[in-house]
Amino acid sequence: MSTRKSQELAAQVDLGVLDGLLSFYVRVFEIAVSRHLDDRLAPLGFTGRKGTISSLLLIARHAGIRPTTISTLLGIDKSITVKTVDELRRAKLVTRRSAADDKRAQELFVTPEGAALADKVETLIVAHSDEFFAGLMTREEHDIVVNIFRKAFNRLREVGE
């Protein structure tokens, strides 16, 4: 936990080139958001693996979605998604079955418990995101950034990697 003095020193540091870098801010906010959010999610049994929350919410929303779709969407290695899905299955939050039209593919479904947890998590992360950013930007600024990111993300997933 940092001290008041190092807070003040940190607040004074001129960022130089980092100051104009969107990738820097993305990184530094990701660190801050994750730290805050992980504290809230740990009691619900979530670990720090990338994409766990998103995977659960996507499976809850899209019965039959496939691991490969989740990996591609979130930009994470398929072996991570496999581990995440295995964990969700082990916790009995998710089930899977072989796809009728492709025996290699797995279709994923949420269980009643998984659906309940997904609801809970949705509430939690919306409240968290709102609360986290509320003190840092106005509602209007928040909406502007989300809109720009939403379009950017849609383009990202259109073009792929």
Added chain:
Amino acid sequence: MSTRKSQELAAQVDLGVLDGLLSFYVRVFEIAVSRHLDDRLAPLGFTGRKGTISSLLLIARHAGIRPTTISTLLGIDKSITVKTVDELRRAKLVTRRSAADDKRAQELFVTPEGAALADKVETLIVAHSDEFFAGLMTREEHDIVVNIFRKAFNRLREVGE
């Protein structure tokens, strides 16, 4: 590497509640940016540890800066900063000395090699950030987001954790 078909499927997925979550976009862009950037930085000897690039650039810009200031600024555990600084020292990019006014504190300095690498890295990450986001948002949108994040980050470091 994902396929054309899973790209198309991923592009179609309705994000539900995630669609309006700034923390989701921050996470998902961090993953994408890191993946692209890490490919560029690996040849220069950088690993995936958080804050390595920022640390080098901050040390280059602020002769005498302290580990604790860097940790606080970036929101990372001090033991990570210690490892990062040790690595930079081992690579002879950074040196340190005990602070005159506080024997516990270490002042960090960049070496000539470190300064040269910092210059190189600055060029690289600016080009990368510009290139990465160029296809995803307009210059104007980029500047809007950076300005909002800049103010938000300044507030974040004012209030601390």
Added chain:
DNA sequence: AAAAATTAGTTGAATAATTCAACCATTATG
């Protein structure tokens, strides 16, 4: 139709990062 290429998911080991608390010396506070 057969061969070749690619894909969906699995697996696992190696590697790296992170966490977190205990620690010591030093400084600040009461």
Added chain:
DNA sequence: CATAATGGTTGAATTATTCAACTAATTTTT
């Protein structure tokens, strides 16, 4: 002067990630 807090260190445990090899299945090419 005693107590509390800080700056940095250390290390082990834990977790995550990477990455490629693999198999079965599907798609593409010949």
